[in-house]
């Protein structure tokens with residue numbers, strides 16, 4: 127009894143400290159954002175980081191926890207982005223909503239509603255794809271999902287209402303996306319807590335998912351699918367469920383992307399390109415952070431994005447010899463290099479399957495981890 | 502005695518691999534609470550029988566009934582739900598997961614909380630998780646692994662890995678337990694521990710056990726009835742002392758332990 131009470135007391139203490147930390151972070155953030163110079167730099171970084179964290183953690187569900195290599199994650203982000211953009215545009219065309227003048231509650235409602243719609247559409251399409259695709263394993267699944275990703279990209283590019291070069295310059299949509307959901311930098315700064323809170327909620331959900339019976343089931347499938355089935359786990363069901371949830375969050379990330387950019391092009395949602403917006407980058411992120419560690423994906427997302435940001439904007443790059451600068455023009459080269467180094471020294475990524483836990487940090491000595499992650 | 506229900510019954514069960522008939526006309530009836538052994542030389546088709554019983558192979562011909570219900574061709578996880586559990590000849594644990602988590606996975610099918618409970622950690626979630634943990638620890642206690650609960654499964658020594666597989670199978674709450682060479686690779690001490698363990702399980706759960714084993718002394722000691730197959734065909738079935746003196750069996754095992762035991 128006293129033991130139980132001690133445990134729940136610790137839970138309460140952990141939660142209080144967590145909320146306190148969150149308030150401190152938000153306070154620091156709001157102070158830094160009140161400075162004009164910082165705001166200009168920070169706001170786009172925050173939006174992008176939230177998107178990459180969502181992409182990395184959600185891909186980790188299928189790649190790390192379920193152990194299925196999928197290479198078309200950005201396809202689902204694309205579906206989410208275009209769905210969110212087009213649905214908000216429809217609202218605007220119907221005269222129901224103008225981003226620039228919308229009252230805060232309405233704008234938040236539209237941002238949330240359209241992003242969720244994008245996530246749901248991405249989820250439904252991934253469900254339809256997952257049912258046949260997840261019968262395959264390993265390299266075959268990788269190839270199939272790669273193909274699906276490219277198909278999604280091409281289908282969107284050829285939709286008359288979306289257009290080849292995206293909504294801004296699309297064939298049938300000269301100024302389709304001039305307004306719509308793509309909010310300007312002033313509004314992005316004003317609503318910067320929107321992506322932050324959304325990301326926190328989503329990552330919390332994924333964490334809860336991986337530490338419940340669902341997490342146990344998908345890890346068991348990763349370890350040995352036959353044994354998982356023989357333990358009464360419906361492997362097909364859990365695989366499809368996880369694949370769908372993963373795509374749902376990628377779609378949501380797409381919604382955030384549509385909000386934070388002024389134009390969409392399908393080239394963003396492809397397998398590989400010369401920027402960091404592609405499926406390969408996300409795969410590298412997951413491997414680097416540790417397959418099976420959401421914490422790792424978050425660290426890798428922040429680290430890799432900031433590295434890329436430095437390469438693009440840092441003064442030290444401009445001071446480098448010309449030939450090095452030309453290498454830096456292709457960030458994927460750098461990431462291939464970083465990945466090779468990390469895998470050489472830490473084959474399971476930076477974090478392996480380790481998850482950060484505030485509770486463990488606070489009560490490390492007195493708490494035995496029975497039932498938690500394996501020792 | 503004669504009132505006992507038939508737990509498992511197969512009719513003319515057969516399996517083909519390419520042109521090879523791995524199992525042919527396999528018939529067996531196992532009564533509630535019995536401990537039946539399946540023996541035969543290497544490659545005679547024993548594991549294949551288990552694979553058919555648990556849906557890993559879809560039988561080429563024949564029927565399987567569990568408690569009178571036809572389960573032929575069902576998916577593996579459905580069959581497990583019906584009440585069969587098994588271990589594997591070449592151990593298949595969830596190596597990266599903890600010993601406790603390995604056992605907990607077997608409760609997945611019975612867990613009644615949903616994504617909502619998972620996200621908001623409702624009282625129902627905590628209650629169910631606590632129940633699972635208690636039940637899983639009970640299963641570990643039976644095989645004397647409760648003190649290893651937090652260890653990584655793959656870090657256990659071989660004999661304990663086999664026991665963990667048994668604990669994981671027990672956790673599915675089965676009527677019929679299939680053990681595929683549970684004593685393989687064990688030393689005599691481990692084997693006698695295992696025998697004690699099997700007796701314990703029978704006493705506590707009153708379950709039916711069907712086991713494959715190469716260790717003849719073990720089979721002769723604990724099995725109530727034995728069925729012998731060779732090249733996929735049943736060559737004998739009966740009580741241990743009958744089997745030990747059966748000339749066909751002795752011939753099939755010529756040069757092996759069976760002759761010594763005979």
Ligand SMILES: Nc1ncnc2c1ncn2[C@@H]1O[C@H](COP(=O)(O)OP(=O)(O)OP(=O)(O)O)[C@@H](O)[C@H]1O
Pocket residue numbers: 518523541542543544545546547548549550590
């Ligand atoms: N999946 C499969 N595909 C093709 N052939 C198979 C397959 N599984 C088993 N066999 C063949 O079927 C025959 C019976 O194999 P099985 O594993 O059932 O034998 P066993 O009696 O369990 O042998 P052991 O004592 O070595 O475990 C063997 O000839 C084997 O090569």
Ligand SMILES: [Mg+2]
Pocket residue numbers: 547548549590
């Ligand atoms: Mg075998």
